[in-house]
Amino acid sequence: MTDDARTRMWTASRRATRILSGERPLTMAERLTALAAAPLADGRPDAYGDGVVEVLERRVADLLGKPAALWFPTGTMAQQAMLRVWADRAGTPRVALHPAHHTQVHEEDAGRLLTGLDPVFPTTEPRHPTAAELTATPGPLAAAVLELPLQELGYLLPTWDEYAAFTDAAHDRGIPVHLDGARLWESTRHLGHPLAEIAARADSVYVSFYKAFGGLSGAVVAAEPDVVEALLPWRVRYGGNVYMQFPAVLAALDGLDARLDRLDAWVDHAVVVARALAQLPELHPTPFPPHIEQFSVRADVPADALNAAVLADLEATGERWVHGWDDDGNGGAAGEVTVGDAGLAWSADDVVTVGRRILDRALATDRSAS
């Protein structure tokens, strides 16, 4: 998107009457004012990880049923630190991962170039590795990583039985399981088990606060106390010992307060929205039905034409449909849907009606351009 299109989308989205995917954007001032009204905001700011940072760590540890937890400025840092601790303990840099894991596709090869890790792939198929594949992977291994849900594959989850078998296979080999649970909060519906039961099968769990919870930034790793103790010097080494972080921490606490109980409703409605989108022949949601409140969509329409049509329709009608499409490299578009409270107002018929209108506009533009 150009800067101009981005500003137009932001401005029009603030005035939107209805929003299908994502939420209404706020100004910085609006967010800061809301944070100033947070329950703990009348107290002393944090300094290098104390105060409200410790309040959030305690709360996340309790939610995940782990004895200890540690805040990090980003998940990228949190997971490198955690995997380095497991690697140092095991005396091997080899870590079992999926090649589509965030560390492999979005972090500039940090695992290899900075942390000194050596990724090993039990499978390269576009699905989670199986227990049998982990068992068959040559050793030694320092840890086995599962991303629940796996973002690059449309927020794909395993079944509970597949997950349980995988963690058993890791523990049978004597290696710890690390969960990339950036969106673990919203995975309980599909897995059919509460957070603490999911976390109990893993040895370290990373969670995030700026996806479903609408926070600003930040991550927490929960584990046994000796593991968290070993993370502390690595947090310093990566430059994660930040002087004050209360805005991000208050936002994370607010997100937990306001949204944790809303997630199941969003996941259920994501299924309704995905089924409606699938009625439009140009659209292909995946996975189908979706596993969490987010899922991928491919469109047989060029991204430029689709983005222009979404923006024009929003500016004309006040209705924001699925936006932010990327070129999929094959002449079509790749998009993502995130159902939150705003999306609950859309029935399946609404999704189809507005979608048809926008796709027809995009197709007409595309035909006139070629």
Place this chain on the structure above:
Amino acid sequence: MTDDARTRMWTASRRATRILSGERPLTMAERLTALAAAPLADGRPDAYGDGVVEVLERRVADLLGKPAALWFPTGTMAQQAMLRVWADRAGTPRVALHPAHHTQVHEEDAGRLLTGLDPVFPTTEPRHPTAAELTATPGPLAAAVLELPLQELGYLLPTWDEYAAFTDAAHDRGIPVHLDGARLWESTRHLGHPLAEIAARADSVYVSFYKAFGGLSGAVVAAEPDVVEALLPWRVRYGGNVYMQFPAVLAALDGLDARLDRLDAWVDHAVVVARALAQLPELHPTPFPPHIEQFSVRADVPADALNAAVLADLEATGERWVHGWDDDGNGGAAGEVTVGDAGLAWSADDVVTVGRRILDRALATDRSAS
């Protein structure tokens, strides 16, 4: 300090009528409310380093007279990334540093254990290295680092001529100079040259925003565009690609707006305060006179007794003198003075009078305890 003493100090400081060192503490809500009123706060939040982050980067680059600049969540990360870039370019991990540099004493040996750097010390004396010492240091060297001012030595600066000779010596060897300028803003008074002239003699300059400027966190590195380009993937690798950082960035911009023109007055008054403290026989400010608005003080009084006396006097009189003393390991106390706008209200006589009262109280406590 115990949690209880810390809370008492914070509460009493908020009610203080006069503050000698540091500033009046604010609640999180007060800070957030102030940030919400910042000039740029009515706009779109940043996302992964765009928007207001770029505004701050541009402003810092201009102030330092460098063509480009890059934001980092912490100085620890910023300097490791910068030194790694210099090391990769030079094909050697050997970097000339002072053994009291922040990277050597406060970062859990990150340079060695994470970044793969090999520190080399032109001098181990408690002063800046000379040009001759750098020239005599065996090679190869990837970069020469100067911390201006050097925090661990009481915020010690070289003279301008020493600084110029050192940078010439580095460039004569063909190695870049990296400035740790966390407090470079307030060093211009002692060096007698403007920021851009100081920065022009260095190849990369790191500056901070939460010391004199009262920000929340964050750092910027300024350099040539190709150097900043090379920093970008390292910022990702260290986990510095943060989703939203506008609270820290707005606070940094606010600090620049409100305080850049105040620094000289603070530095001048720090000399007045240090001279007054030196009139008390138990106290030993260093360096003497100080080079910036911060300096170290040793006290021939146990830290516990001194902290208790400062707190009791503050609670009784509303006057906050020098606080936050640490045990110096020799039965005395090590402290630090930071003169800001609040400190300007103290004459030399005020500093001596209140100091004598507090020292006498501390000495009486100490005698009765032993």
